[in-house]
Amino acid sequence: MKQFLSSITINEQFWKRLTISLIAGLALLTLAQPASAHHPFGGETPSNLWEGFLSGLGHPVIGMDHLAFVVGSGLAAASSKRGWIIPVSFVLTAMAGTGMHLQGVNLPVLELVIGASVLTVGVLLAVGNTANEQLYSIIIALGSAIAGIFHGYAYGEAIIGAEMTPLVAYLAGFSVIQLAIALSSYKLAQTLLTQFSTPSVPLPRLIGCGIMGMGLIFVTSAV
Numbered sequence: 001m002k003q004f005l006s007s008i009t010i011n012e013q014f015w016k017r018l019t020i021s022l023i024a025g026l027a028l029l030t031l032a033q034p035a036s037a038h039h040p041f042g043g044e045t046p047s048n049l050w051e052g053f054l055s056g057l058g059h060p061v062i063g064m065d066h067l068a069f070v071v072g073s074g075l076a077a078a079s080s081k082r083g084w085i086i087p088v089s090f091v092l093t094a095m096a097g098t099g100m101h102l103q104g105v106n107l108p109v110l111e112l113v114i115g116a117s118v119l120t121v122g123v124l125l126a127v128g129n130t131a132n133e134q135l136y137s138i139i140i141a142l143g144s145a146i147a148g149i150f151h152g153y154a155y156g157e158a159i160i161g162a163e164m165t166p167l168v169a170y171l172a173g174f175s176v177i178q179l180a181i182a183l184s185s186y187k188l189a190q191t192l193l194t195q196f197s198t199p200s201v202p203l204p205r206l207i208g209c210g211i212m213g214m215g216l217i218f219v220t221s222a223v
Helices: 002-032 049-062 064-077 085-102 110-127 133-159 164-196 203-222
Strands: none
Touching: 049 064, 049 133, 049 164, 064 085, 064 110, 064 133, 064 164, 064 203, 085 133, 085 164, 110 133, 110 203, 133 164
């Protein structure tokens, strides 16, 4: 019995240290990379299908604010029975946001809203699903849909002036990578909740605190 309890303690300490290390690493990456460095190919407009697709794959990963939100929304989806709706709604509205940018629609305080979306999803993760599950799911899904418009609008900057083929490939690229990241985060959160999290070590909430800290950095840098 003592050996079993000691192994649990060691396991908790390991995951605490791992989570803190991940949070610290993400924070350092955030500070080291300016918000303007979100464009693959050095900011050049993709000229063919392959460049468009690679640019679409790269943009949500290069931009740490986008990546943090996608990961956070995937983690939050694990607290919902129909969590897959959350990343899907985000991706669909992100495509709409890109279309708005290409049509010349102006969205004010773009970077501030994107930073606030990261902060919000971090807060929701840190607090956890303490309210009605259906209400929590609606809030996350609606928030992801709204955030998708602003994140997608930012994605549109990298494809302005492109022809139809690289444009379609770009949309496909950022949709595929965001769904992959969000669904992977969703599965990760389910694993953390069922196998590794304990009342004293709520790992998704700890990760949420890290994302919340990143959100604060993004918001303050945008103000």
